[in-house]
Amino acid sequence: MSKAILIEMLKEKQLKITPQRIAIMEELEKNGHLTVDDIFNGIKLRVPSVSLATVYKNILALQNANILKSVKTPTHKQKYEINTSPHVHLFCKICENLEDFEININNFKEYCKKESGYHCIDEASILLTGICKRCSNTRK
Amino acid sequence: MSKAILIEMLKEKQLKITPQRIAIMEELEKNGHLTVDDIFNGIKLRVPSVSLATVYKNILALQNANILKSVKTPTHKQKYEINTSPHVHLFCKICENLEDFEININNFKEYCKKESGYHCIDEASILLTGICKRCSNTRK
DNA sequence: CTTCATGCAAATAATTTGCAGTAAG
DNA sequence: CTTACTGCAAATTATTTGCATGAAG
Numbered sequence: 001m002s003k004a005i006l007i008e009m010l011k012e013k014q015l016k017i018t019p020q021r022i023a024i025m026e027e028l029e030k031n032g033h034l035t036v037d038d039i040f041n042g043i044k045l046r047v048p049s050v051s052l053a054t055v056y057k058n059i060l061a062l063q064n065a066n067i068l069k070s071v072k073t074p075t076h077k078q079k080y081e082i083n084t085s086p087h088v089h090l091f092c093k094i095c096e097n098l099e100d101f102e103i104n105i106n107n108f109k110e111y112c113k114k115e116s117g118y119h120c121i122d123e124a125s126i127l128l129t130g131i132c133k134r135c136s137n138t139r140k
Numbered sequence: 141m142s143k144a145i146l147i148e149m150l151k152e153k154q155l156k157i158t159p160q161r162i163a164i165m166e167e168l169e170k171n172g173h174l175t176v177d178d179i180f181n182g183i184k185l186r187v188p189s190v191s192l193a194t195v196y197k198n199i200l201a202l203q204n205a206n207i208l209k210s211v212k213t214p215t216h217k218q219k220y221e222i223n224t225s226p227h228v229h230l231f232c233k234i235c236e237n238l239e240d241f242e243i244n245i246n247n248f249k250e251y252c253k254k255e256s257g258y259h260c261i262d263e264a265s266i267l268l269t270g271i272c273k274r275c276s277n278t279r280k
Numbered sequence: 281c282t283t284c285a286t287g288c289a290a291a292t293a294a295t296t297t298g299c300a301g302t303a304a305g
Numbered sequence: 306c307t308t309a310c311t312g313c314a315a316a317t318t319a320t321t322t323g324c325a326t327g328a329a330g
Contacts, residue, residue, distance in 0.1 A: 015285095016283090016328085017329075018285065020286075021285090050287085051287045052287095053286080053287065053289095054286055058285090077319090090258050093262075101255070112228065112243065112268055115241070116241040117273055118230050118241075118268070118270050118271070118273065119270065119271045119272060121268045121269070121270035122233075123269035125266070125268075125269070126264070126266045129261070130259065130261035131258070133257055156303085156310065157305090158309095160310080190311085191312045192295095192312095193314095194311055194312065196294095196295065200296095
């Protein structure tokens with residue numbers, strides 16, 4: 001995603017274009033899943049004045065604007081990602097790395113909606129825990 | 141589940157049988173999904189001396205023993221449940237209530253494992269967000 | 281210029297830890 | 306008796322808030 005597109009996304013939601021916001025979005029685009037501290041440390045180089053409070057406030061604002069999503073992992077640190085194509089999360093319980101696996105889950109959501117009687121289902125957050133390929137090789 | 145079974149579960153994992161642990165497990169059995177504070181307040185009646193720290197410590201121990209599971213919801217409060225049959229979670233974004241929907245997800249896990257190249261997948265944590273039947277009726 | 285965002289410091293939550301005393305096996 | 310658990314208080318970590326200043330539109 002180019003910087004111009006990031007700016008467009010902010011404009012569309014009537015959010016002001018600030019270097020801090022651009023930096024947060026770029027940081028999340030470069031690296032897939034980051035904690036608040038990852039983001040804070042990552043952007044300090046480009047925006048040295050940035051404060052942790054601003055990162056928190058913007059993460060909130062960008063989530064409300066549907067630009068970011070939070071990812072809940074078994075560790076206690078909350079992670080964030082920039083919205084992309086549908087996917088589920090794979091979490092390795094050995095190395096604690098989190099990766100995306102792109103997959104269309106519309107059928108699954110549809111099925112759950114029909115069977116459960118829920119009125120509508122917008123979001124699906126799916127986290128699968130196991131052992132990644134690299135860790136399973138290392139252990140042999 | 142009878143008290144005897146709960147005791148069995150603890151014994152199996154070589155955990156000591158204490159009134160605090162029994163109370164936590166019973167509390168979670170009675171009510172589906174509880175926060176740490178829910179549990180703490182719920183069991184204070186039966187075990188008045190109990191401290192919040194003990195609840196935290198036991199939740200940790202019981203999770204390690206695979207007796208409890210944590211459920212991550214979009215709200216900031218962490219919830220816990222006692223292990224039962226396979227299910228996914230439905231979260232209503234209006235009333236913020238969390239409910240279970242029992243469904244076998246082995247096929248889904250198997251499919252993800254095969255397609256993603258992950259070595260193994262043990263756990264699946266699935267949370268679907270939408271609007272429950274009651275809230276959708278209320279709004280009409 | 282008007283409104284919203286930033287950065288600081290202080291406040292609040294949420295969770296963890298250390299340790300002396302106590303109960304379970 | 307020995308080991309693990311409890312409860313207290315203090316420490317740590319994570320997140321939020323208030324407010325004066327500064328930047329964006």
